[in-house]
Amino acid sequence: MGGGGQLSGSVEPGSGRDSGVFTWEEVQKHSSRTDQWLVINRKVYNITQWVKRHPGGSRVISHYAGEDATEAFTAFHPDLNFVRKFLKPLLIGELAAAEPSQDPNKNIAIIQDFERLRVQAEKDGLFKTKPLFFCLHLGHILLLEILAWTLVWLWGTGWTVTLLCAALLATSQAQAGWLQHDFGHLSVFRKSKWNHLVHKFVIGHLKGASANWWNHRHFQHHAKPNIFRKDPDINVMDVFVLGNTQPVEYGIKKIKKMPYNRQHEYFFLLGPPLLIPVFYNFNIFYTMITRRDWVDLSWAMTYYIRYYFCFVPLYGFWGSFALQLFARFLESHWFVWVTQMNHLPMEMEHEKRQDWMTTQLLSTCNVEQSFFNDWFSGHLNFQIEHHLFPRMPRHNYHLVAPQVRALCEKHGIPYEMKSLWRGMVDVVRSLKKSGDLWLDAYLHK
The missing domain is CATH 3.10.120.10 (Cytochrome b5-like heme/steroid binding domain)
Structure with missing residues (x-):
C-alpha cells in the first residue's frame, strides 16, 4: 500500500x-x-x-x-x-484491491441500498418524462403573460388593473422559474443539448436571466447542500448567520457586522423583498458581462426587448420600469419563502464528506403534497426526492417518495415533512435560534 x-x-x-x-x-x-x-x-x-x-x-x-x-x-x-x-x-x-470502494468515512450500507433504489427507479420508468405535463406548464406561463397585457390594453392603467397585472406577471415569472429549473436539471428531454437549448429560452427569453449563471450556482448547491464555503446559497456575505455552528464561531470571534440577534426581524426587509430585484439582477448581469457570456446576454436582452415593446406604449418607459420592478418584488417573496423553507431550518455544517443520501437528507425537508403546494412550489415541496434524484422529472417525485421514506426508516435517517405554513414559520424560527446562539457566544465566550 x-x-x-x-x-x-x-x-x-x-x-x-x-x-x-x-x-x-x-x-x-x-x-x-x-x-x-x-x-x-x-x-x-x-x-x-x-x-x-x-x-x-x-x-x-x-x-x-x-x-x-x-x-x-x-x-x-x-x-x-x-x-x-x-x-x-x-x-x-x-484504488488498491484492499481499499474499500467508498471513502471509509462514508456509510457503505446506505450507499449500496440507495444505488439499488436508484436502479429500481430507472427500471420503473421514473426518469421518463411526460411531455404533456411540461407543454401545459409552459402554456399556462404564456397565458398568464398574455392575460396581464390584455387586461391593461382593455381596461387601462388604473391602480386596480395595474396591481392585477403585476400579480399575473409575478406568477408567470415564478412559474417560469420552476420550469427553467426542470430544463436546467436535464429532466425533460433525453438529449442534454435539447435541455440546454430550451433552458436558455426559458430562463433567458421568459425571465431575462442567464442559464450559465444558474448552472454555476445551482449545481454547487446540489453537490454540497448547506455546506459552508461550498454551497453558494448559504453564502449570505455576513448579513445573516445560519445553522448552529456558524453563529457560535462568529460570536467567539466577536464578529458583529450585523445585529444578528435581530436577524429574524430584518430578514423581512432584506431577504424576500430584495433578493431577485436587487441582488440577483445585479449579479446576473455582472456575471454575464465580466465573463463575456454574450450568448446568455443576448437571450436575456430578448426578454427586456419584448417586455418594453409590449408595455411602453401603455405605461411609458418609467411606468413600465416601475411595473417590472414591482412584479420582481412580488416574485422575490414567492421565490425566497419556497426555496428557504426546505433548507434554512435544516443542518448547516462544514464539510463532513458523508454519503450522498445522508448529505441530502440532513439538509432538506419536504412540504405536504397537495395540488396547490405542488403548483406553488414547482414540486419543490418534494425537496428530498429532488435532491436525491435531481434528473428525475418532477411529476414522478410522489411515486418514489414512499420508497425513499422506507429507506430512511431502515437506516435511521430523519425524513422530515411539514405543512406549508410550518415550513415558512420555521424559516423565521431558525433565524431567531441562530441569532440567539450568536448573541450568547458573543457575550459569554
Missing part, C-alpha cells in the same frame, strides 16, 4: 495511463486548488488541469477533490458513457 505514494509521484497529470495503485489516504491528500484528484467507480482521476473546462463549472467538481464522486457523477449526468470519454484522458490509476 505504501507504494501508492511513490507511484503517484511519477504520474503525469492527464496522461491517461493506468499508472498507479492508490490508497484512500493518498487520494485525500490531493484536495487543494492546484492539485485535485477524485475517485469514480474505484478509478482515480487527476482533474487539476481539466476543472476549468468542466461544463458544469469548475467549482462543483472541485468540491469533490480528494474524495469519491461516484454518487454525484451518477446523479448529475444522464449519459454516463458519453461523459466517460472525457474522463478517460484524466485516468491515473485505481
Whole structure:
C-alpha cells in the first residue's frame, strides 16, 4: 500500500495511463486548488488541469477533490458513457484491491441500498418524462403573460388593473422559474443539448436571466447542500448567520457586522423583498458581462426587448420600469419563502464528506403534497426526492417518495415533512435560534 505514494509521484497529470495503485489516504491528500484528484467507480482521476473546462463549472467538481464522486457523477449526468470519454484522458490509476470502494468515512450500507433504489427507479420508468405535463406548464406561463397585457390594453392603467397585472406577471415569472429549473436539471428531454437549448429560452427569453449563471450556482448547491464555503446559497456575505455552528464561531470571534440577534426581524426587509430585484439582477448581469457570456446576454436582452415593446406604449418607459420592478418584488417573496423553507431550518455544517443520501437528507425537508403546494412550489415541496434524484422529472417525485421514506426508516435517517405554513414559520424560527446562539457566544465566550 505504501507504494501508492511513490507511484503517484511519477504520474503525469492527464496522461491517461493506468499508472498507479492508490490508497484512500493518498487520494485525500490531493484536495487543494492546484492539485485535485477524485475517485469514480474505484478509478482515480487527476482533474487539476481539466476543472476549468468542466461544463458544469469548475467549482462543483472541485468540491469533490480528494474524495469519491461516484454518487454525484451518477446523479448529475444522464449519459454516463458519453461523459466517460472525457474522463478517460484524466485516468491515473485505481484504488488498491484492499481499499474499500467508498471513502471509509462514508456509510457503505446506505450507499449500496440507495444505488439499488436508484436502479429500481430507472427500471420503473421514473426518469421518463411526460411531455404533456411540461407543454401545459409552459402554456399556462404564456397565458398568464398574455392575460396581464390584455387586461391593461382593455381596461387601462388604473391602480386596480395595474396591481392585477403585476400579480399575473409575478406568477408567470415564478412559474417560469420552476420550469427553467426542470430544463436546467436535464429532466425533460433525453438529449442534454435539447435541455440546454430550451433552458436558455426559458430562463433567458421568459425571465431575462442567464442559464450559465444558474448552472454555476445551482449545481454547487446540489453537490454540497448547506455546506459552508461550498454551497453558494448559504453564502449570505455576513448579513445573516445560519445553522448552529456558524453563529457560535462568529460570536467567539466577536464578529458583529450585523445585529444578528435581530436577524429574524430584518430578514423581512432584506431577504424576500430584495433578493431577485436587487441582488440577483445585479449579479446576473455582472456575471454575464465580466465573463463575456454574450450568448446568455443576448437571450436575456430578448426578454427586456419584448417586455418594453409590449408595455411602453401603455405605461411609458418609467411606468413600465416601475411595473417590472414591482412584479420582481412580488416574485422575490414567492421565490425566497419556497426555496428557504426546505433548507434554512435544516443542518448547516462544514464539510463532513458523508454519503450522498445522508448529505441530502440532513439538509432538506419536504412540504405536504397537495395540488396547490405542488403548483406553488414547482414540486419543490418534494425537496428530498429532488435532491436525491435531481434528473428525475418532477411529476414522478410522489411515486418514489414512499420508497425513499422506507429507506430512511431502515437506516435511521430523519425524513422530515411539514405543512406549508410550518415550513415558512420555521424559516423565521431558525433565524431567531441562530441569532440567539450568536448573541450568547458573543457575550459569554
